[in-house]
Amino acid sequence: MKTLIRTAATVAALATAAVACTSTTAGTPPKPRASSLGAIRLVAYTGCDDLLSGLREHAAQRVTPWGFDNVMPLAYMEDSARSVTANAKTSTPEHSTTNVHEAGVDEPDVVKTDGDRVITVKDGVLRIIDTATRKVTGSLKLTEGENGPGVPADLLVSGDRALVLMRGGDIMYKRMAGFAPQGDTRYVLVDLSGAPKVLSTIKPQGSYVDARMVGSTVRLVTRSQPDIAFPEFKEDVSEAERVKRNQAVVRQAPADAWLPKIEITDASGAVRKDSVKCERISHPADYTGTSLLTVHTIDLAQGVTAAGTDPISLAADGDIVYGTGSSLYVASNPRWWMPVVISEPAVETPATTPSSGEAAPAVEPTPTDPPVPDTPTPSPEPTIPPEETEVHRFDIGSPGAPSYVASGKVPGRLLNQYSLSEYDGHLRVATTLTSPDGKNSSSAVYVLKADTLARTGEVGGLGEGERIYSVRFIGPVGYCVTFRQVDPLYTLDLRDAAAPKVTGELKITGYSAYLHPGAEGRLIGIGQEASEKGRTLGTQVSLFDVSDPAGPRRLSQLFQKDSGSTAEWDPHAFLYWPKTGLAVIPLTQQTESGGLVLKIDDSGVTKLGMIKHPGKDEYQAGIQRALVIGDSIWTLSYDGIQVNDAATLAQQAWIPLR
Incomplete structure (x- = not known):
């Protein structure tokens, strides 16, 4: 066996x-196991006794001969050209910001700028670069010993405060699988007003999922599992007996095993430890008890106060975070x-x-049938869980901890956060549902009431036999790309929440993996060209005319043979500057790597050139991010930051980061 x-x-x-x-x-x-979809409600525990009995029993039902099922769910915009605010320096140049899903809701990234400074973190070192002198004016090592290289980290910045989000594990694996080893997550609050210095370090139990910042307030989502030690694995013990032993351990575990812990170290080195209170943990009607989501709140303007991170928890899984100015959604893919x-x-x-x-x-x-000597009985067909996604909404419109609003379920699997969009009191959700045998799939868009997450309408049948490759909702209109051999771009009319409908369809070869709003009536697509049989051929940038929802058409296509771009799966890598139509995407191809600079106007896509960095290989020289600051393009690679003239692409400065 x-x-x-x-x-x-x-x-x-x-x-x-x-x-x-x-x-x-x-x-x-x-x-597939039958399931009842629609609105579900979270219920808060009345206290630790209630919490313990519920979590113990639900978790015991999920235990295996090897412990808990530790496989986590599989786990990505308008580029806002920032205007100079009243209290900003009058000399601050115009500049781009992180390419985010919702305007006014910042997302963590490896580099940030306020026009006067560029702040970035790499290999555990935070650096501040003055945009006028183009020199590093401050640096701060955030890791000890040799632990810096390879440690992935992102930034959120508000005024003179930066929050560095550090997590263990390889960054590529993190982005693919949606989790990092427990205990490797740290949030470091840094003062940038002079020489950068650490104000506090927050170590939550669990792994970092994602974060959003509105104003100066950050909401961070982490995922944790119960801290339970199971008996040593022994080959001579049957699987059934191991399950029983593990269930017994779970049913005897204390409440403390589930309560997410947090450790806060202030600037003096004093350590404060705490855990989420039982009455601040809620649960849905159906849950596993093997995973808890915790939402932490930090106002960068105030720093860590006596309330700590004011955490609340939910007995659920989650791997996708989407935020608006007043709502935080956490979705749990199947x-x-x-x-x-x-x-x-x-x-x-x-x-x-x-x-x-x-x-x-x-x-x-x-599976082989069990041996039965007299009257063999066929093995029962395995029952698989339904492929459905849970979505939980929290109200973040007020200071302090968010408050739970509602939860809901929809069939299928989300692609990324762009599969979610709140508009006019409703949440639109785009998913792909695959048949149990994996042979058939179809996609749909569901419309849920934002206050209850009860379903009000849906439109299905998108891309039969295909899956979603990109989604973009812009106001009352939705755009969805599915792909297998050709790329149907669907346009959706979502004005009537009870009766959403497909209004147009465009079939072309290849696909768009990321969609970005362009000028009025225009949509930009970043993806891959493909043969008629579906074999990918290289990066393509498409400009679509979507002014007529019934007849979308492609106006222009720029194709780079045998190439790929991280902008296909990481929207933060895409720069679009609406003022001039300038766009930059990282490009890797057989002969060279760099930043592909484009001009995208109402009529077409034009290649302006390539920005290249010095480096021994494509990893070191590969462009990760691009920024517009004044009349220059700033590009970031592993080795450093390069400044080029936005009009001529002539190199102006090289700032090493090693």
């Missing part, structure tokens, strides 16, 4: 697969279903999807 268990690394690889993996019995697809299969022999067969060129999930072996 051989036990087949998929690892977290396998799960990360499956994140890019077009269909979900299932196992079959005698060639028959397993039947887990990839990975049954434990006992088989002899256990063989995984790799496969590819000919139409898309992507790696397809490996096929599970068919």
Whole structure:
């Protein structure tokens, strides 16, 4: 007998697969478990006794012979040209900001600017660069010993305060799988007013999910699992007995095992420890008890006060965060279903999807029937969980901790935060639903009431046999791209929440992996060109005319053969400056890497040139981000920051970061 268990690394690889993996019995697809979708309500625990009994029993039902199922859910805009505010320096140049989903809601990134300074963090070191002199004026090492290199970190900045979000684990794996090892997350508050210095360090239990900042107030979402030590694994103990032993351990665990902990160190080195109170933890009607989401609140203008991070928790999973000025949404994508299969022999067969060129999930072996001497009974068909997404909404319109509003469920899986959009009292949600056997898929947009998250309308049938590659909601209109061999760009009329509808469809080769609003009636797409059979050929930038919702058309296409861009999966890497139509995307191809500089106007996309950095390889020289500051383009790579003239692209300065 051989036990087949998929690892977290396998799960990360499956994140890019077009269909979900299932196992079959005698060639028959397993039947999905029926589920009741619609509004669900969170219920707060009355106290620690209530919390403990509920979490113990729910978690015991999820325990396996190896402990908890530790595989986390698989886990990405308008570029606002900032105006000079009344209290800003009169000499502050116009500048771009981080490319974010919602205007006025900042998102963490590796570099920030206020026009006078560029602040970035790399390898555990924060640096401040003066934009006038183009020199590093301050630096601060945030890690000890040799732990800096490779530590991923992002920034949020308000005035003279920066919050550095540090997490363990490789950044690429983090972005694919949506989690980092527990205990490796730190939030460091830094004073930037003079020589940068640490004001406080916050270590929450669990892994960093994401954060949003409105004004100077940051809401941070972390995920934690109960701290329970299971008995040592022994080969001579049956799986059934191991499950019983593990369940017994769970049912005896104290409430403290679940309560998320937090440790705050102030500037003097004094340490304060706390945990989320039982009555500040809520749960949905159906939950596993194996994961808790915690929302922390920090006002950068005030720093960490006596209230600490004022945390509240929810007994749920979550891997996608979307925020508006008054709402914070945390969505829990369905887990990839990975049954434990006992088989002899256990063989995984790799496969590819000919139409898309992507790696397809490996096929599970068919389980053997248990030996029965007299009257063999067929093995029962495995029951797989429904593919559905939970969405939780919190009100962040007031200072202090957010308040829970409602929760809801929709069928299918989200692509990223752009699959969510709040507008006119409703939340629009775009998902792809894959059949249990992985052979069929279809996408839909659901409209939910924002105050209850009850469903009011839906439009389905998008991209039969395909999956969503990009989504963008702009006011009452939605745009959705699905892909397998050709790229249907759908336009959606969402004005009537009870009756959303498809108004137009454009089929072209390739796909757009990111959609960005351009000038009036224009939509920009960043993605890949593909052959008629679906084989990707290289980066393409498309300009669509969407002024007529019934007849979207492509006005212009710029194609770079055998190339790729991180802007396809990381919108923060895309720069668009509406004032001049300037756009920059990172580009990696066989012969060179750098920043592809474009001019995008009402009629077309034009290549202006490439900005290249010095470096020994494409990783060091590859462009990660681009900023507009005054009349210059600032680009960031691993080795440094380069400044180029925005009109001529002539190099003006090189600022090393190593």
